[in-house]
Amino acid sequence: METAAIKIENLTMAYGDNVIQRDLTFEVPEGKVTVIMGGSGCGKSTLLRHMLGLVEPKKGRVLYWGEDFWGADEARRLSIMRRIGVLYQSGALWSSMTLAENVALPLKEFTRLTEREIQELVSLKLALVGLAGFEDFYPAELSGGMRKRAALARAIALDPEILFFDEPSAGLDPVSARRLDELILELKESLGATIVVVTHELASIFAVGDHSVFLDSVEKTITAMGPPKDLLAHPPNERVREFLTRGGSLN
């Protein structure tokens, strides 16, 4: 039986009186890739921010391994956040630190490893994302794709059980985007991590998604759930069909 790493129950997100999405209920199964998709402005990134502990929901609950995230005290919340890793849309590397310092920071803060052990782990993480040897480079000295990979190295620094990707292929050329998809799959297989990807790139959705959730910007709720290929074969409504077939021009 599949266990749920994350459960969202009746989540409503709003800025003041402006409701973005309401009554969201879905599960993120453990060890699989779940894609959160929808048109631009439907609230995907906002949903991610609610799940990451950055914004408190107006209504509803976010449950991590059965535990109510927002109902727990600060210490419990921090211990949950330690077990997740996030790749932000623009990487969000700390620009005044080298790549090595960026990846080392979580290790320095949350483990009691020696300086040398941390450096070895940093080199390992950078090698995993294809940036071996770039330890002393600053983010400004790298291309956009390299910065994303460095940010991914930082996201996996503490071997998180859940990894979040916010629009990972944004700004990447097709080849780099494909390589990133392969890296995502590799991390799923070898780390056994649960992965949540927020995206609207169709190629990635079909390449990596085991499960998916479609946020409708008009109905302001979830109108489709399930494996992307199933949704493509049997779209439950017109907007989902339009989205997954890129306006009906692809088969």
Added chain:
Amino acid sequence: MEDKDPSTMRGSVALRLEPGGRAVLALRGHFLLDGGVPSHEEVARDLKDLKGISSVGFDCGELGKWDSSLLAFVLRLEGELGGSGIVVERSGLPKGAKRLLDLAASSPRGQARERERGSLFLRTGQWASSQMIKSWDVVGFLGEVSWSMGRLVTGRARFRGSDLLHVMHRCGVDALPIVSLISFLVGLILAFVGAVQLRVFGAQIFVAALVGIGMVRVLGAIMTGIIMAGRTGAAFAAELGTMELNEEIDALRTLGIPPVEFLVLPRMVGLSLMMPLLCVYSDLLGILGGLSVGVVMLDINIQEYLRMTREAVRPSYFWIGVFHSFVFGVLVAITGCFHGMRAGRSASSVGQAATSAVVSGIVSIIVATAVITYLCQVLGL
């Protein structure tokens, strides 16, 4: 969170021998970042001490949870056994661990940067040449500004009137509260300090002259200048620095609009128009501050105080003060905008640009004061 018996948490390694010169490391327990991992050096030493070992494999039947520390352990072990001729076979490791190690090994190595520090001699030379390049840069910037001023005078400058009004509001009206507070207090302090001495001679009425001349001729301009350097110089630097970061300045360039004309000119014109007004306002408030000390502490009649002030302050002082503040306005705008546009492309560089703007602004104000004072001496003003 499961509660495990601590004795089973820490990972351990047991060595056993198999025929044919092969050793097997049985890994037991958890190999986690938190839990501590067996020393790879001890294991390597044990292996090397046993003569005749040609290869070592792994048995992970009793291995519990693992994370990157397992990978690090294997890599370090391989590093230790490197020259000894013992081959490490990864086949017994968990499938996921093998995949990650293969992935790490397969990535091409980037050229690592050699960051060597040359000798003191070399570094001094490098610093000197970078300073020369920077000063040349300043000359270039001043040239662009002069060029834009020329276009302004002939009415061909391209900037938005609304930008100019916006700057004037921010540098004028918005600055009134802080200028009021500081000028009033400076006048007050000046009067207080002067009063202590003048009272000894029964000459306390001259406090009015002291405050009047001090504020009007130079202090009003300097206090305003320093306040605006900190407040507005830093703001200009941060604004333009962030625009540089967001490629907004590049967007202007590619449209054929010179950034100096569009961004720097309104700021310079706005600030140099507002500074003299702020200076006059500062003078008045300083005199008011002095007046309060005179009336409250020294029992000077208000009319007397004001009459003394009027007598002491000559018109030429007033114009010198205003001229100072006009020059300061230009300097603060130029230093602020220069540092902003030369900022790098990271978060810390915007902060650095703001700091440099304030420091250069204040230094140039003081240097300009010295120059103008000398010129006044020479011209007999």
